[in-house]
Amino acid sequence: MRTSIATVSLSGPLTEKLTAAARAGFDGVEIFENDLLAAPLPPEDIRALCADLGLSIDLYQPMRDIEAVPADVFARNLRRAEHKFRVMRRLGADTLLVCSSVSPLARDDDALAAEQLARLADRAAESGIRVAYEALAWGRHVNTYDHAWRIVEAADHPALGTCLDSFHILARGSGPKDLAGIEDIPGDKIFFLQLADAPKLAMDVLQWSRHYRCFPGQGDLDVAGLLRHVLRAGYRGPLSLEVFNDVFRQAEAGPAAVDALRSLLTLREAVGEANLPAPVVPTGVAFAELVTPDIAPATELLTALGFTRTGRHRGKPVDLWEQGEARILLNTGPAARRDGTVVAAVGLESPDPAGAARRAEALLAPVLPRRRATGDVLLDAVAAPDGTELFFCATDRPGPADWKADFAPTGAEPAACAVRRIDHLALTQPWHQFDEASLFHRGVLGLDAQGSVDVADPYGLLRSRAFSTADGAVRFALGVGPGPADAHDRAQHIALATDDVVAAARRFRAAGGRLLAVPGNYHDDLAARHAFAPGELETYRDLGILYDEDDHGTFLHCYTRTVGRVFFELVQRDGGYRGYGAANTPVRLAAQHDTVGVAAR
Ligand SMILES: O=C(O)c1ccc(O)c(O)c1
């Protein structure tokens, strides 16, 4: 199945868009008219460039406001069309997209629309061009795919077909019954298929379409379900992405094009049209690796949290700290001097590390060298979109290579302490890579996505979305700020699971650790909303413990101070609570901004 992408989906001048699409591996492009108008190259040169890049020009688009108009207006429209046919001949493009009219001049008259589209198709055919008629969800009279198809069917012209666009169809809330009608369209009359997803947003459909479309798998629409119908109808043309998105317009075209192709790969897999290595769902977090130039504060923090230094890497300045099944690597090597204190890598316990890496590679994730240095254990690893290195590993299991073999034991035994394991990792994404990260964590890692939530920071709104395994053994909470200028909250954190957060927090404080102070107003409000046992709330107030509950259970959590970009959270989930305390995040963020709040208690 051929893959294509509309130039409007990528940033930059036309030549950059084309180069990015070709490099990522697309077979073709839809040329968006404005991109051509703004290009310094004549159509012949664009045609030659596409040929050099190995790209076909699958569609020229859009032509607007053509049909169902008075005769004199239609005569002018045909003149406009003739000009476009000339451009298309010079480009070597043979399909023109015509979208349903939004003009106040258009009449609600299907017979007239059909007659005029047939006349347009006649003229197009003289130039060897086909016309694909698409219903815009906000078209004046024609705004559903079946209405557009009825007009095309009535026109009955070999050079006229329809273009289906998943956004316009799904944005109107079309259910399974409405979609089944797609299979009544003869496959060869579906001249083109445009694919886009979008997050569910309650807003005007035109604004939604022009600003919030995203690649399939990144939003909430059932694009795969729609594609199944289109394929059953017999459509064999390209799968083409047409995404209008404010962020993608600003993001680098190269990575966006790779992300786009990854989306098509997972979509094809979802409809049984791609043979990718199966997802290997991780079963736990083997470790989190911090790089830090500040060895003293990081060591103090880990010690106070109850970790013990149990190993030293045989070849690098990296220490292994353990407590229960929580493992932290502390790396003070060269990367630390470059990046400050950050979460640089995550080890994911994998039932099949090599298989997980094969899937990641098939989905275009950058694969990292398996051996870093002579003598190191061979480890499968890939880079996540934000650059975090993800290791697919085995811990204390017979069979696959054990990453721990790279560490010489210090002889110290981990103390039996409060922390059991890593509960979740909260990683801040670069502002333009949030959707890419969504697709990556779902498609590449095989995690389930929760809905995204907005949380207020004193200096802006953050978006957060969780990705986890069904049993919660692996949890990521990915966050993003509102834009490039708002990199104020780049903190990341590692949440540690405990069965008794009060004991863990007390132990931490007794060992010299500093907990994030939470404003008294927060606890006053908690008292109004929930009933606590006598003294309970005072304990939470004293330790800076926050409280949340969901349909399943309750959540108690508190925070350490921040070293570089990293802090820790202690969490106690009871009764199967599934969230991350998002309701408390604004309070936490404000407290972290408030320097008084992070002072010693
Ligand atoms: O927003 C638009 O105008 C527009 C143009 C062409 C399309 O294919 C489309 O889906 C939307």
Ligand SMILES: [Mg+2]
């Ligand atoms: Mg479209």
